[in-house]
Amino acid sequence: MKFNKKLIWYSLPILVGGFLIYKQFTRGKKQGQDVPPPPPPTPSPDPIGVGSVSTYPLRKGSKNSTVGSLQSLLNTALACQNKTLLVVDDNFGSKTETALSSLTGKTSIANSADFEAVKKQLASTCSKSSNLSWVWKLIDAQNTGKYSYLVVSQPIQFYKVVKDFRGLWIQAVPASGLLLNPSNYSLKDYVLRSASTEGGLRLEVMIGEFKGMWMSKAGSNLTTLNVS
Numbered sequence: 001m002k003f004n005k006k007l008i009w010y011s012l013p014i015l016v017g018g019f020l021i022y023k024q025f026t027r028g029k030k031q032g033q034d035v036p037p038p039p040p041p042t043p044s045p046d047p048i049g050v051g052s053v054s055t056y057p058l059r060k061g062s063k064n065s066t067v068g069s070l071q072s073l074l075n076t077a078l079a080c081q082n083k084t085l086l087v088v089d090d091n092f093g094s095k096t097e098t099a100l101s102s103l104t105g106k107t108s109i110a111n112s113a114d115f116e117a118v119k120k121q122l123a124s125t126c127s128k129s130s131n132l133s134w135v136w137k138l139i140d141a142q143n144t145g146k147y148s149y150l151v152v153s154q155p156i157q158f159y160k161v162v163k164d165f166r167g168l169w170i171q172a173v174p175a176s177g178l179l180l181n182p183s184n185y186s187l188k189d190y191v192l193r194s195a196s197t198e199g200g201l202r203l204e205v206m207i208g209e210f211k212g213m214w215m216s217k218a219g220s221n222l223t224t225l226n227v228s
Helices: 002-034 065-080 094-104 112-123 127-143
Strands: 149-152 156-163 169-171 177-180 183-186 190-195 201-205 212-216 225-227
Touching (some): 065 112, 112 127
Antiparallel strands (some): 149 183, 156 169, 156 212, 190 201, 201 212
């Protein structure tokens, strides 16, 4: 009997200690489950407009390459009316605003859809504008790489051009001509380069005796061209 009492007394501290350790362990585990992880820090929003430049709207004070494209389109329409042309400087100033207003009734362009509407409106002003709009569409189509040929359905006459000291394309001396008859011409050999203010097409021939830069003659109907 005495042995059992001593055994109990000796075992009691061990049992109590073990119980307390168990409680502490389970308590810590429970607390760890109940406490949610801290939320990730919320990044501070960037200030509006910092580090970004929007093309639109195009209006007085705008300065970007799209303004230059608009000025070129306006110049073609102005040329049809024998009016003074704008300086294509990518700067939307008072003269650009006046030209846009006189030709379209607008003083600004809100977005890309509005710009497309303006292009269509200017293209209807004369054949030069129609040519200009069509040539840029052909060039855009060529640059996608989806098409292989320039399709000529009616004869088109070109004259050779070279750059002068100002960087402008002028007729070469002695004068030289190129006639594209109805046929399909490889876009690798006959590359569409740009449209001119006068509604012409600048074409670069990459091979053969006609290798060089050429410009379509005034009055050519370039809407008869296509790509395939």
